[in-house]
Amino acid sequence: MNTELEAALRVSVIVPTYRRQVDLARCLAALDEQFRPADEVIVVARPDDHATQAFLQQRARGRGTQGLQVAPVTRPGVVAAYNRGLDAATCDIICFTDDDAAPHPDWTQRLIETFLSDPGIGGVGGRDIVHQNGMILEGARRNVGLVRWYGRPVGNHHIGCGKARRVHVLKGVNMAFRREAVEGLRFDERLRGNGAQVHCEMEYSLDVLRRKWALVYDPSILVEHYPAPRSDEDQRFSFNHVAFYNASFNLRLIICEHLSGPGRWAFVAYSTLIGNRADPGLARAITLAFSGVAPEIALRKWWIGLRAMRGAWQEARR
Incomplete structure (x- = not known):
């Protein structure tokens, strides 16, 4: 791989957060350990989330994270946070991860290498290793991130196996886009919910496909995912x-x-x-x-x- 081209590509990482400063600390620590550090790390946080704001101010006074920026957002929901992050990002590659995730040290490097392998690739994602109740969710699936012709969605991003392949949908905890592919593209504010706004990354991924860019899922691009409680009515394991x-x-x-x-x-x-x-x-x-x-x-x-x-x-x- 051409190291000069790798160095020329600048990388933004967007991390939405809300009332999860312990998880956020783990995420930022993982971003500090990247073999190829991001040029800017944009933490999107609510001004009324005082504990997170205090944590970020304390971190800024200490060693901090390279290129750390705090982008304020006043509207609830991940869609508004993602869009605020897009407004703040200035780099060639725009990466997303969650505050309750910890990317592996080669995360940004592998993302860059995949984009450089084919100029037609507009988005890249990988596997999130899900930790639940002290255990890792096990499994191995080759069908990942698809929408069947009759509309059935196939996820499986957390248990994907095999080689890199083209897909229809990436997962928000581990995805990145080429700026050229998403220029002017927004996450859909019509989507319902006060927090997670489930499936918003599906809509965004399909919009990138409509622009004739390829999306690639590579299960060797890894983040550790520790799903944390949500601050809205969607609590994952209980019916609401x-x-x-x-x-x-x-x-x-x-x-x-x-x-x-x-x-x-x-x-x-x-x-x-x-x-x-x-x-x-x-x-x-x-x-x-x-x-x-x-x-x-x-x-x-x-x-x-x-x-x-x-x-x-x-x-x-x-």
Whole structure:
């Protein structure tokens, strides 16, 4: 690899954070240890998050992180934070990670090398090794970051294996974009939620694909991910009516706008009648109800999904 080209590419890292100063400290420590340090690290934080602001001020007075900047954002939600980070970023490669993640020391170096391998690559992502309840989520999947023709999303970014390959969707905890590919592109502020705004990186990834850039997933580009409690109604492992509607609405809005013609109608049928464990259609809800999941919750998820589909269909730009 041409080291002169590597040196010429400048790198921004955007880290949204809210009330997680212990996690943020681990993330910034990992960024300090990069073989190829970022040229700027942009921490997007709320002014009313006094503990985080105090931590960042203390860090700035000490050794600090190379190129550390604090970008204030007043609106809640990761979409506003991502967009604020994009406004502040000035470099050729714009990387994203979460405050509850710790990139491996070769993270930025591997991202740069992948971009330099092909000028048609607009985005690069990798695997997040998920730590949960003191254990690592195990598995190995070759199908990662895809949207099937009928709208079924395939994630698996945390258990991807094999060689680097082209994908449709990158994951926010471990993704980067070439500035040229995302110039003027924003995360969609129509997406619902007060915090996580689930699926926002799917929409952004698909927008990059529409611009005819390639997205690459390489499972050897690694971050350690320690999912922390969220500061909104979406608490990952407990059912919440509002959080489920928001996530379901976001997915349906994105997919309806991504697909056209037969694919869109196939998605309506698939999501209504089949779906998956996390977002069940009628058949999956009935199956879940007979396999240990509380019947009222399984069927409620299906009913909420119907409402979310109606709302997304009305709002989708077709």
